[in-house]
Amino acid sequence: MIDLRHVRHLLAVASHPTVQAAADAIHLTQPALTKSIARFEEELGAKLFDRRGRSLVLTELGERLVERGEDLLRHVRELEEEVALWKGFGAGEVAIGIDPEAELSLLPGVLEAFIPAHPGVQISVRSGQSDTLLPALLSGELHFLVADAEQALTRDDLEIRPLAADPIAAAVRPDHPLANERDPTSQEITSYPFAGASTAPRFERWKAEAGQRERGLRFAPSLLSDNYEVLVQLAERSDAIMFGPRSLLSNYERAGRLKVALWPLEGPDTQPSLIRSKRRPLSPAVERVAELFAEQGASVRSP
16 A cells, blocks of 8 residues: 555655755655655665666656656545535634735735634635746645636636726825826826836736837836835835735825825726635635635725
8 A cells, every 4th residue: 555655755856856855845854755765665666766876867657656646645635625624613724825916905804804713723825926826726735816817717627706806006105296196197107117016917918008009118117026015115215106906005005105196097907806626625714714805805995
């Protein structure tokens, strides 16, 4: 019978440049991991790696076991979660992928509501954009995403639940020359540097079309960062114009750090969505966290 620990150890070694790096990743000593692989090979009666100097190269059998092992462990995780469906909220883990905008605007309220009520449940959060988070969702590493769904719309194996849309706005420091302007010209606006976060493809298309229409040029930001604190600090300390979801910029305005520009932007709205696999059952704890995101989305976007 194959020991799942050996499978996990094989996958760790196969996915890291050295045995030491693999051992560090799974919190084992290097000798213990090497011994585990050797024992696995002995039980199978076949080599999983060829030793070439200091490098380990998967044999053909090793490659097949890695491929099958990833599926095996994914099914084991899913089975464990189905068992957890009967356990309620007592313990467990909720693994979320979230984009930077939702991380700032929605996540704090979700954590405030959930963690004090269910301290035995561990929540892990991975921040990023949809294109980087989707593979982790599909592989089973994440239970669901809260992110822009544009790049997930073509997949029929995903369930997408849109949250309330949030228009894009501009913001500047309170004493910026354009802070109180209601209808500045495009030349006045584009005379200042821009700063913003990574965006879905439709925003890039809009910026390109708007730039061609207004100036014959693309609108290109001087700073592109998914760390909103970096963007805000630049806007506070310079004449840069920061672009982002209106609800998020309004939080910084209430704190006295920025002023949301009075002029409207005729661009697409941000559309955060709950994205989950149709095939994967979720525990009550995960379902509750997902529902809290939906509630937060409604309350944060409400006028």
